[in-house]
């Protein structure tokens with residue numbers, strides 16, 4: 001009896017790679033769950049051979065917001081599939097390219113497509129490109145995402161600057177920094193209370209004011225997904241102080257804070273989170289993409305102008 005059980009486990013190494021990986025059919029068929037410092041170095045060296053110019057700003061594009069990368073000039077586009085050890089984006093609205101070039105005159109690296117835990121990647125795998133971009137030389141990060149509006153004052157299409165986050169997977173022991181800490185990346189116990197740079201937030205508000213645009217400022221709740229929230233969960237997140245909810249960003253910003261990035265987080269409110277049991281509305285990804293694409297120009301303009309702040313070094317406490 002026990003012999004048979006062992007035999008069947010051996011022939012289907014689920015813990016290693018999953019049955020789909022054995023068949024080689026699933027895009028997430030990855031077995032390496034951790035990226036060592038040496039692995040990040042290998043990836044950075046590979047990229048540097050293709051793109052010698054040092055990026056100063058890293059940008060991560062959220063769902064439906066990848067059009068920003070198309071505005072980069074003198075571009076080098078490296079598909080994730082051509083970068084050693086890189087995962088692939090599998091979600092509609094996320095392309096799978098690392099794009100280098102200049103944006104408003106500044107050297108940038110842009111993730112045109114991100115990775116989410118619900119795609120089957122660990123949070124460490126989802127976030128590790130942040131370390132690659134840091135190793136390439138970037139010290140400022142702009143993270144964008146689509147999010148549901150928990151705050152009842154918010155409307156669809158609002159742009160929310162993220163002032164803080166609730167990393168809910170981390171509450172359940174799912175933090176990208178779990179495991180061996182390589183001090184070359186950052187400290188074992190990193191502070192994250194100021195993960196979202198206050199000066200960047202203030203500068204972005206000033207920029208928006210020039211366009212008579214009122215930006216929201218709030219707390220982003222990061223969940224694992226892929227289900228949108230139940231009504232009870234929406235009510236709970238509101239009680240916890242959440243203003244917007246999504247399935248990304250928090251693990252990326254955690255690694256960014258760990259390695260010392262200054263980060264600006266921008267959430268586009270693509271749908272309202274309704275807590276009325278009589279309402280028939282449900283969030284759907286098609287709406288998320290549609291609203292993101294509708295508002296992309298506005299967001300791109302704000303980030304374009306924000307680059308002037310970085311170029312002119314128009315900041316205090318630059319570290």
Ligand SMILES: O=P(O)(O)O[C@H]1O[C@H](CO)[C@@H](O)[C@H]1O
Nearest residue numbers: 062063145146246247248288
């Ligand atoms: O956070 P981004 O990648 O913008 O995407 C958001 O949109 C998807 C749900 O519609 C989820 O992946 C959620 O996190």
